Amino acid sequence: MPTRFFKIRKIGKVEQYFFLTLGVLAMAVAYYFFVIPSGLVVGGSTGLAMILNRYIPTLPISFFSLVLNSFLLVMAFFFLGKQELLNSVFGSLLFPIFLALFEVLIPDPTFRESDLLLVILYAGMLAGVGFGIVVQYGGSTGGSDIIIKIVKKYTKLSLRLSVYFVDGLIIVLGALTFPGGLNQGFINLLYAVVMVYISGQVSDSIVMGSQSKKAVNIITDKPKEIKAELFAMLRRGVTELQSFGGFTENKKTMLIMVIQNTEYHMVRRIIATNDPKAFVFVTPASEIQGEWSTKEEVFVKNDESGRFKNK
Template sequence: MLKNPMQWIMIVLGSLIYSIGLNAFLIANHLAEGGFVGISVLLLYEFHLPVGATFFILNIPLLVLAWRIFGREFVLKTAVGVVGVSVFSELTKFIQVPTHDQLLAALYAGVVTGIGLGLIFRTGGTTGGADIIARILRHYRGMAMGKTLFTIDVVVICVVIIVIGKQVAMYSLVALFVSSRVIDFVIEGAQNGKALTIISDKHMEIVKEVHEQLERGTTLLQATGGYTGNDRQVVYCVVGREEVVRVQRIVHDVDPTAFVTISNVHEIAGEGFTFGDDPRRRRGFLRSR
């Protein structure tokens, strides 16, 4: 059983939202999808088979196999997602938003389906199909899940090119790309930014300017040069995405020869980000020992 009842609600809600995006924007505008849903949509276009029933039938042998390999909890979460998409894709067939602009339809489809899948993935659940295959191949062959999922999507899109045409395949790829970005946003949260690691002989001047100009905290890390063997301090600072350029400008003005690396940071929690916006709470910096 799922430990948190809210996870059930998230999976069901995500399945509903995904199904609305599928029917309202993809199917209504004769676009395709990747994975097993994509196969089901193609069968709908060619043979008028219901998407929900086809998707459910395709997943039955995979769920049985996954039960034997991964156990009850994974299959339970996946089964809820599979049943949810199968049922809601039929119940929401009346929701149609046809448009003459397929690019616009692809963008809307990507956003809505991405939100739905993101909610499901946040719980650790899936919608079965290609995801189960990817997990099985990783379990037995050590293959990366991302590569397997990408391969399956490419195969489905290639079939779309043959059966429906290049234009539909192109817009379907746009929808898949947008959906993947929205999924990342839903899973990682809106509170994300950039982390800067700055190596400079003028580290204290940089710290002072960051505190005064951005009112962001910094951390000084004790490090040792691998080549010189000299001890030095490294400045570590986490800022919002819109503040990265300002930090870079500060570093360049203080020390144009400074070594700077920038990396993505997700789910930021703490002073200056989730504890309110009182500047007095962000000015201090920590010394790491």
């Protein structure tokens, strides 16, 4: 993959919430018109809501989704902090609201059983696009993402293994409780796994290509401000190098940082806020070795020196 150059652009609150709403709407459409009618449990709090609806069919899935998401928001506040709550509350509450609107306006969106392959294809792409937009604009859909982050925080599991553990458990429960029996439930499980894979690939492409990690190179006149916010928001290490302009011979500072795809939007916003004129280029990061891939560095500010140090 070639090096990716981008022009940093600030976004306003109106634009941010417009696209967050659009992303959540795309996810709600994918679930209500494709996933739910097919009976596929593809993980997440919506998957749990579908399972509960099988035992209490008098209550709609949107109700269970709202209750579960509200409960998980409370957990986010106590286990992950206020910032995680603020990041998740909009998407967590808007998603079940969209489901409820669809339940009223279009109460019977049905698909034939033979359409399952098309269902997972279109649902996976649409849900992936929606989730990618939400992440790109600094939001979160909450739900099982909150459980995943709690599991990651209080266990030694990596983020990827935490996702497999939580969503995998929900998918298996969906197969075991499928009304058509274990045989059809197992078939649905296989379809669900494929849809989750499609959705993940699409959302990764929306956020930042297909690579799981990227190296961000920032040439800036304001390294202290950018570093401070990167440490505070991402809690990852940053390498600092001195550089010189080949033509101007002006002295600059170059910051190098390896990030996850889902952290890309945050890095862009931090740079745009502190130094809109910074020169930035992003490249795929592979063959990563050392502590980065096993644990996140946590930095705390020393009140006396003003520097950051390992906690």
